[in-house]
Amino acid sequence: MSELNQVLKQRRQKADDLAELGVALYGNSFTPTHRIGEILPMADRVTADTAPGVHQVKVAGRILAMRKFGKASFMHIQDESGRMQVYVQRDSVGDEQYTIFKKLDIGDIVGVTGWLFKTKTDELTIHADKVVPVTKSLRPLPEKFHGLTDVETRYRQRYVDLIVNPEVRDTFRKRVEIIRLVRDFLVNRGFMEVETPMMQPIAGGATAKPFQTHHNALGMDLYLRIAPELYLKRLLVGGFERVFEINRNFRNEGLSTRHNPEFTMLEFYQAYATYHELMDLTEEMISWIAAEVTGSMVITYNGQEVDLSPPWKRYTIEEALVEVAGIAPETLADPDKVMALAREKGIKLQPQAGVGKAKTELFELLVEEKLINPTFVTEYPTEVSPLARRNEKNPEVTDRFELFVTGREIANAFSELNDPVDQKQRFERQINERGDDDEIFPVLDEDYVRALEYGMPPAAGEGIGIDRLVMLLTDSPSIRDVILFPHLRPETK
RNA sequence: GGGUCGUUAACUCAGUCGGUAGAGUAUCUGCCUUUUAAGCAGAGAGUCGUUGGUUCGAAUCCAACACGACCCA
Numbered sequence: 001m002s003e004l005n006q007v008l009k010q011r012r013q014k015a016d017d018l019a020e021l022g023v024a025l026y027g028n029s030f031t032p033t034h035r036i037g038e039i040l041p042m043a044d045r046v047t048a049d050t051a052p053g054v055h056q057v058k059v060a061g062r063i064l065a066m067r068k069f070g071k072a073s074f075m076h077i078q079d080e081s082g083r084m085q086v087y088v089q090r091d092s093v094g095d096e097q098y099t100i101f102k103k104l105d106i107g108d109i110v111g112v113t114g115w116l117f118k119t120k121t122d123e124l125t126i127h128a129d130k131v132v133p134v135t136k137s138l139r140p141l142p143e144k145f146h147g148l149t150d151v152e153t154r155y156r157q158r159y160v161d162l163i164v165n166p167e168v169r170d171t172f173r174k175r176v177e178i179i180r181l182v183r184d185f186l187v188n189r190g191f192m193e194v195e196t197p198m199m200q201p202i203a204g205g206a207t208a209k210p211f212q213t214h215h216n217a218l219g220m221d222l223y224l225r226i227a228p229e230l231y232l233k234r235l236l237v238g239g240f241e242r243v244f245e246i247n248r249n250f251r252n253e254g255l256s257t258r259h260n261p262e263f264t265m266l267e268f269y270q271a272y273a274t275y276h277e278l279m280d281l282t283e284e285m286i287s288w289i290a291a292e293v294t295g296s297m298v299i300t301y302n303g304q305e306v307d308l309s310p311p312w313k314r315y316t317i318e319e320a321l322v323e324v325a326g327i328a329p330e331t332l333a334d335p336d337k338v339m340a341l342a343r344e345k346g347i348k349l350q351p352q353a354g355v356g357k358a359k360t361e362l363f364e365l366l367v368e369e370k371l372i373n374p375t376f377v378t379e380y381p382t383e384v385s386p387l388a389r390r391n392e393k394n395p396e397v398t399d400r401f402e403l404f405v406t407g408r409e410i411a412n413a414f415s416e417l418n419d420p421v422d423q424k425q426r427f428e429r430q431i432n433e434r435g436d437d438d439e440i441f442p443v444l445d446e447d448y449v450r451a452l453e454y455g456m457p458p459a460a461g462e463g464i465g466i467d468r469l470v471m472l473l474t475d476s477p478s479i480r481d482v483i484l485f486p487h488l489r490p491e492t493k
Numbered sequence: 494g495g496g497u498c499g500u501u502a503a504c505u506c507a508g509u510c511g512g513u514a515g516a517g518u519a520u521c522u523g524c525c526u527u528u529u530a531a532g533c534a535g536a537g538a539g540u541c542g543u544u545g546g547u548u549c550g551a552a553u554c555c556a557a558c559a560c561g562a563c564c565c566a
Contacts, residue, residue: 006520006521006537006538007503007519007520007521007538010520010521011520065529065530067528067529067531067532068525068528068531069524069525069526069527069528069531070524070525070526071525071526072525072526072527072528073526073528074527074528074529074531076529085528085529087526087527087528089526089527090526091526105520106519119527119528119529120527120528121527121528121529123527123528123529125527139503140503140504140519140520141503141504141519142503142504142505142518142519143503143504143505143517143518143519143530144504144518144519144530145504145505145517145518145530146504146505146506146517146518147504147505148504148505149504149505150500150504150505150561151561151562152500152560152561152562153504155561164504254494257562257563478562488560488561489559489560489561490560491560
């Protein structure tokens with residue numbers, strides 16, 4: 001018989017014993033009067049001499065640790081709001097109660113009724129009048145000192161990770177807080193939160209491999225969206241001038257510390273704004289959220305200091321190539337030299353790729369990882385920006401920026417292309433110049449062009465990767481640390 | 494897709510030159526009415542990721558596979 005079976009057997013035996021004593025193992029009749037987080041601040045009103053009944057409480061929580069003596073015991077219990085100590089004395093709870101108490105295990109959820117006092121070591125503690133089993137746990141928790149560190153188990157059994165690792169609970173609380181602050185920020189600026197299709201007949205708005213599914217009744221294939229962009233812009237046509245959506249995108253690509261097949265994206269669109277105004281808005285929003293969540297605009301990520309205080313550095317791609325990568329301006333001015341440099345750096349380009357694509361690739365290779373403090377990079381070549389408005393002075397580049405922090409792309413934004421003729425031509429060019437990847441299939445979205453033909457107001461739009469933002473603000477090295485249930489291969493038995 | 498590393502008790506980890514499995518925590522028993530990783534004494538607990546191979550003998554050496562981590566594409 002294996003040890004786990006032995007432990008399970010012992011726990012089931014205890015459960016049976018408790019049932020025999022008339023205890024409801026999975027009842028739902030205990031109603032707490034307090035949460036632990038409400039009790040802890042009462043510490044300064046309690047002393048070792050505080051009499052029974054002065055501060056009477058009922059709390060429920062999971063047992064995390066027990067120190068049993070013959071006729072008295074200490075345990076720590078944890079609820080969502082915190083953890084605290086409970087003192088269980090045989091003479092206080094009575095023989096019958098103490099017999100039941102001794103059958104409890106670490107991991108069980110209990111209800112405690114008692115009064116507050118302080119121990120010799122000045123720890124606020126509940127002196128129990130009564131301890132009742134609320135929910136029996138049949139599986140042992142990980143070791144108390146090292147806790148659970150095996151990342152595979154942490155991701156596969158996130159519930160255990162959450163029970164025993166308080167910093168993991170904090171990270172996910174911060175995630176929720178960050179999303180709430182994003183909402184508050186945008187709603188306060190007159191943006192309206194909307195929901196657009198997750199299942200789309202054409203997976204548009206980005207270049208990525210989609211997940212495919214099928215609608216039986218309609219007899220049609222559908223794709224899980226890779227971006228909400230084209231639907232949100234249809235809403236601009238419809239007359240909603242400031243819209244945003246925070247929701248999942250799905251991309252059928254590899255997994256890494258920065259990629260999960262489903263990830264959360266904020267996209268927002270503002271009519272009559274330009275990408276310049278979105279840079280200001282982004283700077284303001286992210287620095288404010290950082291201050292709200294971490295208490296400072298200067299944060300630490302992966303051991304390095306990152307200063308999010310505005311204003312942020314703004315480069316054009318060419319400026320960044322010159323100033324960060326050290327490429328000579330005369331090299332950048334000569335398309336032949338740019339192509340030669342790209343080849344020299346080992347960049348493989350499609351035959352039809354132009355100098356704009358080459359500059360973008362050089363930027364990704366030589367500059368991105370060096371942009372630690374937040375940096376806006378503008379003037380992306382038109383050929384890599386199929387949905388962005390051309391710059392009025394130089395049609396080879398677009399009115400677009402990407403935001404980089406700690407070497408990672410956090411946001412992508414541009415003044416929107418609203419010329420239906422130009423848009424249609426760019427879709428067609430994209431289809432003609434598609435790469436050799438069979439699973440990325442750009443399709444001309446005729447309805448989107450039709451919508452533009454009705455007239456979309458000039459606007460600027462932006463996407464911010466929420467998971468990456470949460471990683472940044474919680475100092476998490478992997479996207480799996482900020483997604484509750486990240487994708488893993490199926491467990492082998 | 495490629496490379497490197499890892500997988501041993503429920504958890505955290507040792508395991509020498511290839512000689513038949515170890516610790517702490519957790520669990521069980523006993524003692525213990527203010528402990529804090531409580532203490533003391535004792536006990537039980539293992540398909541050494543899987544499958545093959547080499548060998549008298551494999552946790553250990555070799556191969557393939559599975560899962561994970563990191564790096565690269």
